[in-house]
Amino acid sequence: MTEIRTPRLLLRRWTDDDLVPLSEINADPDVMRWTGDGSAIGLDGTAEDIERWEEEWDEEGFGVFAVELLGSGELIGAVGLSVCEYLPDAPGDIEIIWRLGRQFWGQGYASEAAHATLEFALQDRGVDRVVAIARVGDEASANVIRKLGMEPARETTDPRHGHAVQIHLIDLTEYEA
Numbered sequence: 001m002t003e004i005r006t007p008r009l010l011l012r013r014w015t016d017d018d019l020v021p022l023s024e025i026n027a028d029p030d031v032m033r034w035t036g037d038g039s040a041i042g043l044d045g046t047a048e049d050i051e052r053w054e055e056e057w058d059e060e061g062f063g064v065f066a067v068e069l070l071g072s073g074e075l076i077g078a079v080g081l082s083v084c085e086y087l088p089d090a091p092g093d094i095e096i097i098w099r100l101g102r103q104f105w106g107q108g109y110a111s112e113a114a115h116a117t118l119e120f121a122l123q124d125r126g127v128d129r130v131v132a133i134a135r136v137g138d139e140a141s142a143n144v145i146r147k148l149g150m151e152p153a154r155e156t157t158d159p160r161h162g163h164a165v166q167i168h169l170i171d172l173t174e175y176e177a
Helices: 016-026 043-060 109-124 139-147 172-176
Strands: 009-012 064-069 075-083 094-100 129-135 151-157 164-171
Touching: 009 075, 009 109, 016 043, 016 075, 016 094, 043 064, 043 075, 064 109, 075 109, 094 109, 109 129, 109 139, 109 164, 109 172, 129 139, 164 172
Parallel strands: 094 129
Antiparallel strands: 009 064, 064 075, 075 094, 129 164, 151 164
8 A cells, every 4th residue: 555654644545434524625615616617526526536546546556645634634635646638738647636625725735745746756656757737827736836846838728628727847857956
């Protein structure tokens, strides 16, 4: 079982006990504002996300982690890697994603978990490069992306929802520099 520990967080695979807490995070319109079409996701959609993420772990050897606080064991969100299949400008690229409950924003958790995930991708799993895709205007995600040292590559449109998105990337050479 793949786990990553940071000073404050445990990144781990998903369990059945994670469904309800993640669905509560996904039900918050503020959390989902910059994700997909911006709609909240219910219990069924959350179950589909977790199932898809776990399948990716089995097929690719990486995926999206459940993120919990080390001190309390409380699930605070999801951070991890996924193969980008929705953007024609990034087919097959490995994308780093994050989604945390609103009460956990502004405390550095997203950056801490994303940095550990990036290191996992580039150094442990041998991924050549990682992209981050953020909607234009999502300043919180842009801030995390900057902290990861990712460089803007290009702007495009998400064909599923028509939103302008910025693609950022980093490869192992840039990461180690």
